[in-house]
Amino acid sequence: MRKFLLSLLVVALCMPVWAGAKKKADKDTNQFRYEIECAGNAIQGTYLVKVWTYSRKAAVAENQCRKNAVHGVIFKGYGGGQGCVSQRPMANTPGVETQYSEYFNRFFADGGEFQKYASIMPGTTETVKVGKEYKVGVVVSIRKDDLRRALEAAGIIKGLNNGF
16 A cells, blocks of 8 residues: 555656646647658658657657658648659648648647557657757658548548549
């Protein structure tokens, strides 16, 4: 019983520290400060991108890379290089992020749906200290076909066959 009470006390004392770090991470993530670039050719139906995420804590930045990679594919697109063809953003209509903000707040929430479409490639993490923060780069595989279908089903983007 003592061990149990002691462990509860430790958790209770550490909770504000964890909550503070999480709030800062959420603030960094909500700003979506990142760079996205092609990382090479991927298998059909996927993109292989390298995402550079900025944060005051390296571990936080690494955890946000998947979210930023999906955000980049949907709203930014990325340039060519390394034998890649540049990709336009999936949602290329201006203001779509604010128009569907409720959907995207749920989509990009911790444990949100974005996780289904991004996988970090093992052994690809790079960390660079830039001033008071870290710039963390990770190669992420994005399941673009599945992501496009989900956004079409939600009515956020038009299907590829609707243009003609």
